[in-house]
Amino acid sequence: xxxxxxxxxxxxFPRSGKDTRVTHYCAGCxxxxxxxxxxxxxxxxxxxxxxxxxxxxxxxxxTYYYWDAAHISAAHGRASxxxxxxxxxxxDAVTIAYQGDGDLGAxxxxxxxxxxxxxxxxxxxxxxxxxxxMTGGQxxxxxxxxxxxxxxxFGRDPALTGHPLHVCEVFNQLQAPVYIARVSVADTKRxxxxxxxxxxxxxxxxxxxxxALLEILAPCPTNFRxxxxxxxxxxxxxxxxxxxxxxxxxxxxxxxxxxxxxxHQASAALEVKSVPHVASxxxxxxxxxxxxxxxxxxxxxxPERRFKFAGYGGQGILSLGICVAxxxxxxxxxxxxxxxxxxxxxxxxxxxxxxVSGTPxxxxxxxxxxxxxxxxxxxxERFVGDVKKGGIVIVDASVPITKQPPEGVKLYQVPAIQMAxxxxxxxxxxxxxxxxLRAFKATGLDDAHLETALCASFKKKPQLVEKNRxxxxxxxxxxxxx
Amino acid sequence: xTKFVKSNxxxxxxxxxxxxxxxxxxxxxxASEIAHGAxxxxxxxxxxxxxxxxxxxxxxxxxxxxxxxxLCMTATSGPGFSLMQEGISYLAGAELPxxxxxxxxxxxxxxxxxxxxxxxxxxxxxxxxxNYQTFTLAPASAQEMCDFTIKAFxxxxxxxxxxxxxxxxxxxxMMEAVELPDAELPRPDFSEWAAxxxxxTRRNLVxxxxxxxxxxxxxxxxxxxxxxxxxxxxxxxTYLAADAELIIVAFGIASRVARTTxxxxxxxxxxxxxxxxxxxxxFPRERLAAAAKGRKIMTIELDAGQFADDxxxxxxxxxxxxxxANVMMxxxxxxxxxxxxxxxKAAKMILGx
Numbered sequence: 111x112x113x114x115x116x117x118x119x120x121x122x123f124p125r126s127g128k129d130t131r132v133t134h135y136c137a138g139c140x141x142x143x144x145x146x147x148x149x150x151x152x153x154x155x156x157x158x159x160x161x162x163x164x165x166x167x168x169x170x171x172x173t174y175y176y177w178d179a180a181h182i183s184a185a186h187g188r189a190s191x192x193x194x195x196x197x198x199x200x201x202d203a204v205t206i207a208y209q210g211d212g213d214l215g216a217x218x219x220x221x222x223x224x225x226x227x228x229x230x231x232x233x234x235x236x237x238x239x240x241x242x243x244m245t246g247g248q249x250x251x252x253x254x255x256x257x258x259x260x261x262x263x264f265g266r267d268p269a270l271t272g273h274p275l276h277v278c279e280v281f282n283q284l285q286a287p288v289y290i291a292r293v294s295v296a297d298t299k300r301x302x303x304x305x306x307x308x309x310x311x312x313x314x315x316x317x318x319x320x321x322a323l324l325e326i327l328a329p330c331p332t333n334f335r336x337x338x339x340x341x342x343x344x345x346x347x348x349x350x351x352x353x354x355x356x357x358x359x360x361x362x363x364x365x366x367x368x369x370x371x372x373x374h375q376a377s378a379a380l381e382v383k384s385v386p387h388v389a390s391x392x393x394x395x396x397x398x399x400x401x402x403x404x405x406x407x408x409x410x411x412x413p414e415r416r417f418k419f420a421g422y423g424g425q426g427i428l429s430l431g432i433c434v435a436x437x438x439x440x441x442x443x444x445x446x447x448x449x450x451x452x453x454x455x456x457x458x459x460x461x462x463x464x465x466v467s468g469t470p471x472x473x474x475x476x477x478x479x480x481x482x483x484x485x486x487x488x489x490x491e492r493f494v495g496d497v498k499k500g501g502i503v504i505v506d507a508s509v510p511i512t513k514q515p516p517e518g519v520k521l522y523q524v525p526a527i528q529m530a531x532x533x534x535x536x537x538x539x540x541x542x543x544x545x546x547l548r549a550f551k552a553t554g555l556d557d558a559h560l561e562t563a564l565c566a567s568f569k570k571k572p573q574l575v576e577k578n579r580x581x582x583x584x585x586x587x588x589x590x591x592x
Numbered sequence: 593x594t595k596f597v598k599s600n601x602x603x604x605x606x607x608x609x610x611x612x613x614x615x616x617x618x619x620x621x622x623a624s625e626i627a628h629g630a631x632x633x634x635x636x637x638x639x640x641x642x643x644x645x646x647x648x649x650x651x652x653x654x655x656x657x658x659x660x661x662x663l664c665m666t667a668t669s670g671p672g673f674s675l676m677q678e679g680i681s682y683l684a685g686a687e688l689p690x691x692x693x694x695x696x697x698x699x700x701x702x703x704x705x706x707x708x709x710x711x712x713x714x715x716x717x718x719x720x721x722x723n724y725q726t727f728t729l730a731p732a733s734a735q736e737m738c739d740f741t742i743k744a745f746x747x748x749x750x751x752x753x754x755x756x757x758x759x760x761x762x763x764x765x766m767m768e769a770v771e772l773p774d775a776e777l778p779r780p781d782f783s784e785w786a787a788x789x790x791x792x793t794r795r796n797l798v799x800x801x802x803x804x805x806x807x808x809x810x811x812x813x814x815x816x817x818x819x820x821x822x823x824x825x826x827x828x829x830t831y832l833a834a835d836a837e838l839i840i841v842a843f844g845i846a847s848r849v850a851r852t853t854x855x856x857x858x859x860x861x862x863x864x865x866x867x868x869x870x871x872x873x874x875f876p877r878e879r880l881a882a883a884a885k886g887r888k889i890m891t892i893e894l895d896a897g898q899f900a901d902d903x904x905x906x907x908x909x910x911x912x913x914x915x916x917a918n919v920m921m922x923x924x925x926x927x928x929x930x931x932x933x934x935x936x937k938a939a940k941m942i943l944g945x
Contacts (some may be wrong), residue, residue, distance in 0.1 A: 125797070127804060159791040162660060165799075174797050180787035182659040183799035185682045188652035191644070195656025195664070196787070198614055198640045203660070203789025221652070224645040385635040391608050391776050394633060395593055405594050405771050432767070439596055439769060447596075447767040472852030473932050474766055474845065 118149030118158065119176050126175045134172055138338025140239055140328020140345070141169050143295040144304070148206075148235065149177050151308045157316060161204040164193040164232075168210040169243040187218025190225040193232040204315040205232035212242040215251035215275050226321050229286030233311040233322040236277060239330040240349060247333030251275035254352050259333070274352050278325050282358045282367055289314050289322035290358040296329060296346040300355075310360070319362065327353060400432070401566040403439035412443065412468025415554050416476045418493055420461035421485025421506075426540030429567055430483065431462035433544060436563035437555045438466040446471050459489055466554070481552050483543050484509060485526065502552045504543065522550055529585055541578050545585035593772045599734040600625035600667075600764045603693055603757065604633055606741030607665055609773045611780075612691070614640040614664040616653040618672060621705040622761040623695035626667035647672035651679025651692070658688035659798035661786025663745055663779065667693035669761070670703065673711055674719070680754050681720030684815070685800025689748035689782075691741065692726075693757040695764040696894075698927040706927025707761035709844060712898040715758040716872040723812050725819045727755040728873040729827075730843040734768035740870075742773070749780045751822055758872060760894065762929060763845045819874070828869050828876035832858060833883050836865030838943055841880070841903050841919075842892040843869050846930065850892050853935040864939055875902065881910035888942050890920045892930050897921055 115121065122131050135142035152161050161179040165171055167186035174181035184192040184207075193207035214222045214236050222234065241259050242248040248261040252274050256265040266274075278292045293307045294300040307324050314322045327349050329341035336344060357365050388394045417434060421427045428449055435447040446465040463476035478498040484490040484505045491513055497503055499518040505511070507525035515521050526542035535541075544564060548557050564582060568574045597605070603626050607615070615630035627643070634641040644650040650666045657664040668676065673694045683690050694715055698708040711719075718724045727747040729740040737759060744755035782788075787796050802808035832854050833839060842850040847868040857864040867883040869876050884907060893899040900921040907916035922938040924930050 159794050160789045162787045162789045164656065171801065174799065178794070180789065180794055181797045181799070182656060182787050183686070183797070183801055184655065185652060185678060188648070188655070188679070191649040191652035192656035192659070194642065194649075195614070195616065195653035195658070196660045197656075198642060198653070199657040199660035199662040199664070200789045205789075220645055221649050224649065228642075382635075387638060388636050391605070391637070391772070392593070394608070394636060395595060395605060395772055398595065400596055403594060403596070403769070406769060435767065436596060445596070445769060448762070449765055470851075471848070472855060473849045474762060475849075475929050475931065477931050477933060 116146065116149065118151070118153030118178055119146075120178050123175045126172065133176060135169070136332045138329060138331040138341055139169070140295045140326065140330065141237060143301060144235070144237060144326055144328065145173060145176055147301070147305045147308050151305065151312050152177065152179060155309070155312050155316065157204050157312060160202065161206060162196050162200065164189045164196060164205065164207040166209045166213045168213050168245070170208050170210055170237060171244070173208055187213050187216070188221055189213065190218060190222040190234060193234070194225050194228070194230045197230055197232045201231065201318070204312065206311075206315065207232055207234045209234060209236050210243065211236070211238045211240065211250040211252040212245070215277055219251070223281065226281050226287050226323060227284050229321050231315070231318055231320055233315045233324070235308070235311065236323060236325045237328050238277070238325050238349075238353065239328045241330060241333050243330050243333055252277070252353075254348055276353065278323065278358050281323055285370060286321055287323060287359060288320040288361045289324075291360070292325040292327065292353060292355050292358070294327040294345060294350065294355055296327065296342045300346075325353070327355070399569060401436045401440055401563055403436070404442055406439070406444045407442040408470070409468035414465065414467040414469070414471070415480045416478065417464040417466070417481045417483070418461065418476050418479040419464070419483045420459065420489030420493055423458060423460040425460070425485045426537065427460045427485060428462050430540040430543055431464045433560070433563045433567050434547070434553055434555070435464045435466070436566060437553070437559040438464075440559040440562060441555060443467060444469065444471050446474050448474050459486070461489060481547070483547070485539065485543070487512075502550065504546050504550065504552065506539070522546065524589065529588065533581055533584065535577070535581060538578060538581050541581050542585045545582050546589055548582075549586050549589040594769050595772060596767055596769050597734060598625050598765060598767050599737040599759070600695065601629045602734045602738040602770045603667060603741045604629035605770065605772060606738035607691070607745070608633060608637060608639070609776050610742040610745035611663050611777045612639070612665050612745060613662045614642070614657045615666065616642050616644050616650040616657070616664065617666045618644050618647050618650050618668065620669045620672045622697055622764045623667045623669045623693065625764070626693060626695070647675035648679065651676040651683070654690045655679060655682055655686070655688060658683065658690045659686065659787055661782035661788045661793070663689065663749070665691040665693065667695065669695045669697045670699045670711055673714065677714060677720035680726065681718070681722050681724055682800050683754040684718065684724035684726065685722060686798050687752040688754070688798065689745070689752055690754050691744045691748055691757065692754060693741070693759065696758065696760040698925070704927050705761055707763075707845060707929060708894045708925060708927060709760055709846065709899065710895040710925065711758070712872075712895055712902070715756050716902070724815060725753075725873055727751060727753050727822060727825075728758050728871065729755070730758045730870060730872050732763065732844050732847050732868070734763075734766065734770045737763065738770050738772070742777070747825060751818060753818070758844065760845050761927070823874040825871065826874040826876040826879070827871045828867065828879045830883050831866040831868070833865030833867060835863055836887060837863040838888040838890060838939055839865055839867050839884050840890050840892055840935070840939065841867045841884070843872060843899065846892045846894055849930050849932060849935055852932045853892070853939060856932060856936050857939055862940070862943060862945060875906050877906045877910050880906055881912055884915050885912060887915070889915055889918065890922060890939060890942055892935055893921065893923045894925065894929065895923060896925060897923060
């Protein structure tokens, strides 16, 4: 038997498991007609090589049996999310998502809507047959009022299930899309209009103009429980009354909704201006934010030292810890810094731990610090009892000593907050504490390294480097003279 | 180049060196620094960052990008990881390479943002529907967050599977020095199966559907053979284990607590060592059996015992039923970390000292 070549389709459908050219669609199904039109448009425009179809779950799931182009078969509702990934990964390709009304209108509505809002560069063909087809004729968001489905056995009652969802009209509120239209395949005239609209959708994707949505009203004779002619009539009369046909938007052709019109900026037409470019990872990460330090080296003669820094958020507790950690790195020590995090970082107490060691660091948590620096009363009371024998506690002089440190732990009361205020830089109380750490030889680290680390911490505010260096020296002198 | 960075940032650095071209993600504490780093660095290198509308979207965007033949990733924490499970099943079902980083927070439900290892089962056994597994690596340092992210991309590409980097809130937030690789890895070529929008890939089809039950079974058998073969890439390390009377088995951040615990006990003259699985799937069963045979065993973990159960299962499957029956556990939950003090006490108790 001689077969007529069907443009854009495989000539036989072996992926269906049968060596025939019969589709799985029921007689009179809108999908079958749309499948033919999509294949024709793709082929007639010479786009089969660069088109990637993202297939849905539902009756459209098997388009990969038919369309001769690359396919990715997505999860239920997620074709628009997957198409986002495809079009971002392959910006030169033509990406087409194909979705039904349960898929797009219900489970995947937000994914489709957000993709449209971002102006993703793909075309979405949306088949509205007013119900779930393959799953057994259940109500979809698009089911008409009074329409009987398997989950609205008495007809859709708006008092129970709301009203039909108008997808095009909702999407038409967005800025980014460049094309939104609703067509039908209920008769020959409409089929020709549908083909022109599909062609337009492909054109927009070929030219990478932006997001396009084409809703197609399609009869489902099986689940309407009608013969194909009556189903087409239902589609034409009942469905079109609820969902009027038309081109809601075609920006290039000057069709834009009034509210969007003048200010419309298709994101596809916008140029990215905000991002500075670098050529390679090496260039991107070649400049250090902190100190330039070599990798750590093992030196078992260097004992491990554990620090805890604590105070109120905003007192520079976390950066004081980083400063000590960076100084340790300059000495090629294994170094670890760990902050308190979560709700605490948004006010209230802040703390961080630092571990410095000549050998690789095990447990990152500091249960028994060798050195505890406290800038406020709650943290002093919380941590002072944990300090190791032979350890050091440095606490701001404003904190009342309600609790004595354990035996064998040395306590220094340092007026860090007061000194910083006296120097006219209240924010530098943490620099005062660094001066105390140096003055009391608390870190086991070289003074010069602590100073280098302090200066490096102001890399982004170079005007503060000398000021803090000066403050460090003045504070240290004051502490040593006391 | 050595950088002193948050572990979460080290993940992004690793991904960029590995040749990851696209990042899709939704913010969640304590994984958000990964999104922050990606948002800044991916576009600077001409790569793609998309802030998705939800984790369901993130994982399905990955499905699309991976299906189109590019390396891509996401990062999340517990609740987001739960949302992604369906999509990870689809990735496995379509045999797509992609990397998911789970910075485990405490659960169930909203829980809190502090560290747990309670996503063990979904991260290691495949948390979605169907007979699938992921390649799962458990880093324990900032360096490994970088290195294992790179490794995860390599394994994902090699085995055509989603790979999980399974971390926790503590190590996500901590800063350590990271030595960056000397060079970026070349991009793998997926044109044999990916839908790339090119003439050569026009007949390619990415799918997880096999309508025919027999074909679906054949595919399942193929997957199971692949997972068996993956065992060749199992990784583990031991510490002070050769003569140990007690082996502490722990992964991720807990393995560092184990390390200090072993050191502390060694100083007291007690023979304690550590076995640390680096890949949780494939689980390094033979190496565990070799290290644990005839020894006392204690796990340290930040969950209710999911890991200990897996250790028992692997010991039993390796023929060490007696050892499996005697696996002891010290654990904390809710965002609390097992202290060295407590672990030392538990170990001494097990040793009868």
